[in-house]
Amino acid sequence: MSRGDLTNEEWARLKRHLPKSGQRGGCWAGHRRVINGILYRNRTGVPWRDLPVRFGKWKTVYERHRRWSADGTWDKLFASVLADADAKGRIDWSMVSVDSTTCRAHQHAAGALRRPPRVPGKRRTPRQHRPDEGLGRSRGGLTCKIHLAGEGGRRPLSLLITPGQWGDAPQLIPVMERVRVGRLGGGRPRTRPEHLGGDKAYSSRRNRRYLRRRQIKHTIPEPKNQRANRKRRGSEGGRPTGFGKTIYKRRNEVERTINALKNFRAVATRFDKRAYVFHGTVTVAAIRLWLRSQPVRQVLGAGPPVDELTHDVEVAVVAGRLLNEVEDHPPKVDVAAVADGTLGR
Numbered sequence: 001m002s003r004g005d006l007t008n009e010e011w012a013r014l015k016r017h018l019p020k021s022g023q024r025g026g027c028w029a030g031h032r033r034v035i036n037g038i039l040y041r042n043r044t045g046v047p048w049r050d051l052p053v054r055f056g057k058w059k060t061v062y063e064r065h066r067r068w069s070a071d072g073t074w075d076k077l078f079a080s081v082l083a084d085a086d087a088k089g090r091i092d093w094s095m096v097s098v099d100s101t102t103c104r105a106h107q108h109a110a111g112a113l114r115r116p117p118r119v120p121g122k123r124r125t126p127r128q129h130r131p132d133e134g135l136g137r138s139r140g141g142l143t144c145k146i147h148l149a150g151e152g153g154r155r156p157l158s159l160l161i162t163p164g165q166w167g168d169a170p171q172l173i174p175v176m177e178r179v180r181v182g183r184l185g186g187g188r189p190r191t192r193p194e195h196l197g198g199d200k201a202y203s204s205r206r207n208r209r210y211l212r213r214r215q216i217k218h219t220i221p222e223p224k225n226q227r228a229n230r231k232r233r234g235s236e237g238g239r240p241t242g243f244g245k246t247i248y249k250r251r252n253e254v255e256r257t258i259n260a261l262k263n264f265r266a267v268a269t270r271f272d273k274r275a276y277v278f279h280g281t282v283t284v285a286a287i288r289l290w291l292r293s294q295p296v297r298q299v300l301g302a303g304p305p306v307d308e309l310t311h312d313v314e315v316a317v318v319a320g321r322l323l324n325e326v327e328d329h330p331p332k333v334d335v336a337a338v339a340d341g342t343l344g345r
Contacts, residue, residue: 002054004043005036010291017080019073030056037061042284045265063120069280070119070126078283081290082157083182086190091181092152095247096193097254098175098202099150100168101262105135105142105270112273126276128161134275136163144270146282147171149179150257151193152250156286157181161279168201173210192216197251208241219248261285 037055143164
């Protein structure tokens with residue numbers, strides 16, 4: 001096993017959700033080796049033709065990724081991984097935040113054929129196909145934008161690809177509609193978090209009506225122009241929106257989710273011509289984040305789940321703060337009790 005490959009534990013959690021081999025059209029090549037090749041390309045951003053020989057033929061790896069992006073296999077795997085995580089209590093529903101990030105498109109991402117693509121072996125277009133291919137032209141060149149909803153444990157729950165110049169506020173409802181975490185024991189999937197956070201870009205009357213209709217508590221600051229317009233209209237402007245500074249501080253979790261996604265070079269810079277292939281690339285990165293880390297509850301005090309890698313660091317920080325408090329404010333000790341040996345009884 002090389003750096004970045006799936007461990008045996010991660011492979012065991014993913015293997016039972018993969019398509020079965022031996023069906024019509026021939027047998028699949030080894031899924032594990034091919035998926036490791038896809039992960040290698042996601043992590044490094046190398047061209048498909050430059051994949052190392054240990055992953056087999058580059059064409060096999062690329063076609064597997066393209067096919068699974070077209071027929072929705074990656075989306076199904078992502079939904080299955082989320083369902084497993086929710087059954088084990090790994091999803092922090094206490095705070096879900098929405099945000100977006102712009103990805104610069106490489107020159108190889110341009111020039112896709114105008115003819116709509118087809119799912120291999122079928123006569124329909126891919127599920128995530130967009131006529132504009134998710135590319136927008138701005139002053140910085142070709143860009144695309146990833147809209148996502150991230151849970152408290154700093155992992156994505158839903159993804160949406162749009163052109164880079166599209167605004168954030170109109171995409172809040174489509175992103176929230178994609179939050180559907182199934183239940184292993186049956187029943188309706190969970191679609192509503194306990195609280196939703198967003199920055200000023202998501203402040204609109206349409207979004208607030210949508211969240212109130214779904215009874216989702218939310219913390220979205222109101223821009224100055226909207227606040228002035230509401231006051232100017234008087235009683236017709238409605239009541240002022242509530243805002244909690246304490247819970248709004250947790251919005252950094254979605255920013256750290258984006259940072260984790262952009263550690264994959266094929267996500268930070270788009271190389272895929274088709275929007276549905278790039279959506280599959282981002283979905284693979286999201287699946288990798290869910291497989292990689294096992295959340296551990298904080299030992300000192302209540303709080304959202306943290307990763308194993310950061311758990312020791314955060315515990316050390318808390319312990320250091322406690323020691324500093326003890327040094328600054330030493331506890332009062334009864335000298336007589338110490339002499340009598342009755343201290344602590």
